[in-house]
Amino acid sequence: MTTGLLISAIRSGAGKTTVTLGLLAALARRGIRLRAAKAGPDYIDPAFHAAATGAPCVNLDSWTMPPPLLQTLMARATDNTDLVVVEGVMGLFDGVPADAARDGSSASIAARFRLPVILVLDVTAQSQSAAAVVRGFAAHRTDVHVAGVVLNRVGSERHQKLITDAIAVLNIPVVGAVPRDTAFALPERHLGLVQADEHGDLAKRITALADMAETHLDLDAILALAAPIETSSLNATATALPPPGQRIALASDAAFSFIYPHLIAGWRDAGAEIIRFSPLADQAPPADCDSCWLPGGYPELHAGALAAATTFQEGLVHFAQTRPVHGECGGYMVLGKGLEDADGQRHAMTGLLSHTTSFQKRKLHLGYREARLLVDSVIGSTGMIVRGHEFHYASLTDIGHDEPLVELTNADGHSLPERGGRRGHVTGTFFHAIAAA
Structure with a gap:
């Protein structure tokens, strides 16, 4: 059965794309059949996802896409796939004023498909206070399950230990700690990341991110947190727009x-x-x-x-x-x-x-x-x-x-x-x- 999880954060710029790409590339090395998806309307991140997995990436957006289309796209993503990894958009609960199931948030996708959430937490300039943030996110919605945390931009081993010990009382595992290192960053311009096909060294960058994930993420623990995606009820016939021609x-x-x-x-x-x-x-x-x-x-x-x-x-x-x-x-x-x-x-x-x-x-x-x-x-x-x-x-x-x-x-x-x-x-x-x- 195909399993899935969603990578999110408390805000934009926390490093979820870097963590997602590293995770995808490292798991692809293991021979796991992967599909990536991107929550929200984004063109650029999916191209990086496809490069990391070797398979097409799809967008899942609960505000623009009616439920039957979302079901169709997820059904296709699970076909001949071991694991579906969805990268969130902005912060986990950020969306528009609408019904929670159709507000465009990452949380709406997690809830619809019962995807456990790995929360990427930028811990720059904080330590034990990070536990309070995790507690708040974990309790915010009963239909959204924060299953694990990845600490990003960790300053030192002591910094990591202070935060990990504080989060431990919440019974939410810390499944990774990525140090501050600008070498992991991808170049940006006015509409987001510089596009994947503009990087002459893209394969080298993907390799470096996979190395980062193997070193700083607990891949086995993350895989253990993924939950089965129930595909029997997914509709596989809905379309978005009619073709504009033959x-x-x-x-x-x-x-x-x-x-x-x-x-x-x-x-x-x-x-x-x-x-x-x-x-x-x-x-x-x-x-x-x-x-x-x-x-x-x-x-x-x-x-x-x-x-x-x-x-x-x-x-x-x-x-x-x-x-x-x-x-x-x-x-x-x-x-x-x-x-x-x-x-x-x-x-x-x-x-x-x-x-x-x-x-x-x-x-x-x-x-x-x-x-x-x-x-x-x-x-x-x-x-x-x-x-x-x-x-x-x-x-x-x-x-x-x-x-x-x-x-x-x-x-x-x-x-x-x-x-x-x-x-x-x-x-x-x-x-x-x-x-x-």
Whole structure:
């Protein structure tokens, strides 16, 4: 039977990704059949998980994904798998104001699948007080079981002993203690970790994390804490979104890399083919495709190259005359008239929509989104409700004059001014669609 556990923390930045990657890589060395999952809407961590396990990673998000879809994704993760390890998002109980089962928190995933929680605790500048934090987290929800603790950024053997002795009275085992060492850290940029495929030394980094885990984590104790995942009741038929076409041209390179694995898997399950092309290599969408999808990524870091990619731009314009083209976040920026980079230099984009964006005038846009579609589109039919997520620093400097694509609210139900855009066969939004509600 497949077992599972969830790695979480009391806040973001506590080191749960480092611990998760080290654990996955070390267990993969043992020949354990592993699958990793990421709680919440995250593109970057899953690529590292896949590198550590050698198997695809999936997102599990209780706010954007209806329960049948969550059940489907977990059922598939357990297929031919010994252990499913879920990395949490933010702090264990952090989510949005909603029913506890659908608040987007790591705790909601742990409770739904009865996953024991390994709590990663950054013990910088504290000792015995760490036990009070563990006590509070362990008692906060009766349906969430904190089964073990990993201490991170431990200063010395004495520091470790003070904390371990204090936690011992709670009957919650300390199953690891990782020292302060910047060598374990992964480089970051404005949207999170530098992407996995941008590391020429990724295999070396994964090896170092596996060595760290073998040295500083009690792997046998952690395996013993994993609990069986009951798969007999899991639905394996739900899908997130209909495929946008039979043959989908998918932009895929360093500028266009943010697309959820469950979307691609769902499209393939529905019989669609995914044909990848690279705008940065000045490739146009293949002419034998019947739709084109421009996902998010980092076009703001490659604006000059995209502006000079005339084959891509002209090919996309030609494609859009007869077939659907949709852009999300970074893809939406490229569909506009212009993109201003961090230095304030304006680069001409495809002009298929009339807005302009700027990365120089940075403003954080972050949070869940619920969209009601105003017209039929590749995302869905008129009136359909789609949930998703938005995370970017670019801003609209000119909203343009295109027709709106959606009515948008945040997770609190408050209306948002952005409406996306549509013109002819072209549509775009700043938010990433995750699933039909």
